[in-house]
Amino acid sequence: MTISYDGSCYCGWQKQGNTEHTIQGKLEAVLFLMTEEAIELHGSGRTDAGVHAKAQEANFYTDCVMDTAEIRNYCNRRLPEDIRVTAVREERERFHARLSTSGKEYVYRIWNSQASNVFERKYLYCFPEALDVERMRRAAEFFLGEHDFKSFCGNKQMRKSTVRQMTGIEVKRLGDEIRIIYQGSGFLYHMVRIMTGTLIEVGLGKREPGEIADILEKRDRRAAGYLAPPEGLCLERVFYETDREE
Amino acid sequence: MTISYDGSCYCGWQKQGNTEHTIQGKLEAVLFLMTEEAIELHGSGRTDAGVHAKAQEANFYTDCVMDTAEIRNYCNRRLPEDIRVTAVREERERFHARLSTSGKEYVYRIWNSQASNVFERKYLYCFPEALDVERMRRAAEFFLGEHDFKSFCGNKQMRKSTVRQMTGIEVKRLGDEIRIIYQGSGFLYHMVRIMTGTLIEVGLGKREPGEIADILEKRDRRAAGYLAPPEGLCLERVFYETDREE
Numbered sequence: 001m002t003i004s005y006d007g008s009c010y011c012g013w014q015k016q017g018n019t020e021h022t023i024q025g026k027l028e029a030v031l032f033l034m035t036e037e038a039i040e041l042h043g044s045g046r047t048d049a050g051v052h053a054k055a056q057e058a059n060f061y062t063d064c065v066m067d068t069a070e071i072r073n074y075c076n077r078r079l080p081e082d083i084r085v086t087a088v089r090e091e092r093e094r095f096h097a098r099l100s101t102s103g104k105e106y107v108y109r110i111w112n113s114q115a116s117n118v119f120e121r122k123y124l125y126c127f128p129e130a131l132d133v134e135r136m137r138r139a140a141e142f143f144l145g146e147h148d149f150k151s152f153c154g155n156k157q158m159r160k161s162t163v164r165q166m167t168g169i170e171v172k173r174l175g176d177e178i179r180i181i182y183q184g185s186g187f188l189y190h191m192v193r194i195m196t197g198t199l200i201e202v203g204l205g206k207r208e209p210g211e212i213a214d215i216l217e218k219r220d221r222r223a224a225g226y227l228a229p230p231e232g233l234c235l236e237r238v239f240y241e242t243d244r245e246e
Numbered sequence: 247m248t249i250s251y252d253g254s255c256y257c258g259w260q261k262q263g264n265t266e267h268t269i270q271g272k273l274e275a276v277l278f279l280m281t282e283e284a285i286e287l288h289g290s291g292r293t294d295a296g297v298h299a300k301a302q303e304a305n306f307y308t309d310c311v312m313d314t315a316e317i318r319n320y321c322n323r324r325l326p327e328d329i330r331v332t333a334v335r336e337e338r339e340r341f342h343a344r345l346s347t348s349g350k351e352y353v354y355r356i357w358n359s360q361a362s363n364v365f366e367r368k369y370l371y372c373f374p375e376a377l378d379v380e381r382m383r384r385a386a387e388f389f390l391g392e393h394d395f396k397s398f399c400g401n402k403q404m405r406k407s408t409v410r411q412m413t414g415i416e417v418k419r420l421g422d423e424i425r426i427i428y429q430g431s432g433f434l435y436h437m438v439r440i441m442t443g444t445l446i447e448v449g450l451g452k453r454e455p456g457e458i459a460d461i462l463e464k465r466d467r468r469a470a471g472y473l474a475p476p477e478g479l480c481l482e483r484v485f486y487e488t489d490r491e492e
Contacts, residue, residue, distance in 0.1 A: 052365070081364075119250075
C-alpha cells in the first residue's frame with residue numbers, strides 16, 4: 001500500500017512498545033479490525049517523529065479476500081484524517097517494501113523569509129536568516145555519487161555499512177521557499193536532516209562548499225552540521241526495480 | 247495592518263461577548279499588551295468560523311510611538327502560530343479598513359477527487375463526486391455585473407441593500423482541485439459559500455447554468471443552492487482606492 005501522512009502529531013512511523021501514536025500502529029490497528037489477523041506492516045523505512053510522507057510504501061500478508069479498492073476504502077473510513085491510504089495493489093510473494101527498494105526521494109522545505117507562512121507552517125522549517133542558494137548548490141554537488149556517509153549518520157552505534165549512493169540533489173529557490181530534493185539508494189538515520197543542517201551552514205557563509213568533501217572523509221558525526229528539524233522533511237516517493245522497467 | 251490566518255480553530259473574525267476564540271479578540275489582546283490602550287480593531291469585514299484569510303485588512307488608532315516594523319514584530323512574537331501580521335503601515339486619519347474598501351477577492355477551493363489531500367485538508371472542501379467545470383463556468387457568468395444578491399444572502403433579517411457588483415469570477419481546474427475566484431465590490435453574509443454551493447449543484451447536473459438568472463430574480467434564499475462549508479474559503483485580498491492609483 002501507498003500511504004500519505006502529515007507526521008506533525010505522531011511519534012514517527014515505527015511502533016514502539018505500547019506507544020499507540022505511530023503511523024504503523026494506527027495502520028495495523030485498522031488492518032486488524034479488517035482481517036482479524038495480527039498483521040505486521042513492513043514499511044519501506046522509518047520516518048522520525050514529525051516527518052511527513054507523500055508516498056510511503058508498506059507491505060503485509062493476508063488471507064483476506066477483499067479486493068484492493070475495498071481494502072483502501074475500509075482503511076480510509078477508519079483512519080484519522082492525517083493518514084490516508086492512497087493506493088493498494090497485490091504484489092509478488094517475495095516483494096518486501098524495505099528490502100526490494102531501489103531508492104528513495106526526500107524533499108526538505110525551508111521557509112526563508114521574515115514573514116512566516118501561516119498555511120504551510122507544519123510542512124516548512126522556518127529559517128528567516130538570508131541563505132545563499134548558489135553556495136548551497138555548489139556544496140550539494142560534493143554529496144553526489146557513492147560515499148561513506150558516517151559523518152551524516154545520527155546513530156552512533158551503527159555497525160552496518162554507512163556507504164550510500166546519492167543519485168541526485170537539487171537545491172532550488174521558489175519565491176520565499178528553498179527546496180532541497182534528495183535522491184539516493186538509501187538513507188541513514190537522520191542523514192537528510194544532517195545534510196540539510198550542513199547545507200544551511202554553507203548558505204549562511206559559516207562553512208565553505210568545499211568543506212563537504214573533508215566532512216565526508218572524517219567519518220565523524222561531529223564534523224558535520226546541525227540536525228535540521230523534522231517538520232520540513234517529507235518522504236516524497238520510494239522506488240522499486242519495477243519502476244525502472246516502465 | 248495586513249493579517250494572515252488559518253481560521254480552522256477560530257469562531258471567526260468578530261469578537262463575540264466573552265468568546266476569546268476569535269481573530270479580532272486575539273489581535274486586540276496583543277495590541278492592548280503593547281499599547282496599554284483599549285484598542286478597537288476595525289476589520290475590512292468579518293470572516294465566519296473556519297474561514298481563512300491570506301490578507302485580511304484592519305485598522306486601529308493609537309498614541310503609541312513604536313514604528314510599524316516594531317509593531318509587526320511585537321504582535322508576531324505574541325500571537326498564536328495560526329495568526330500572523332504580515333504588514334503594518336501608517337494611513338491617513340480618515341482611512342477605515344471597512345468603509346474605504348473598493349472591493350475584495352475570495353477564493354474557494356474544492357478538492358474534487360476520490361483520494362483525499364492529507365496536507366491541505368484544512369484549506370479544501372473535499373467533494374469527491376465528479377463535477378463538470380465547463381457547466382460551472384457557464385453558470386458563473388450569470389453572476390457578473392450588478393445584481394440584487396438577496397437569494398444568496400444568509401441573513402434573513404437583512405434590512406440594507408443586497409445589491410452588489412461582481413467584477414470577476416473564474417472557475418478553474420488545477421489537477422484534482424477546482425478553484426473558484428470571486429472578485430466584487432462587496433459580499434453579503436454567506437454569499438460566496440451559497441454561490442459556491444449553487445455552482446456545485448450545476449456542476450453535478452442537478453441545475454442548468456441558466457437557472458442562475460432565475461434564482462437572482464427570485465430574491466429568495468430558498469431558490470439558491472446549499473451553503474458550502476467554511477474550510478474551502480479564503481479571503482485572498484482587499485482592495486482600496488489607492489491600489490487603483492498604482
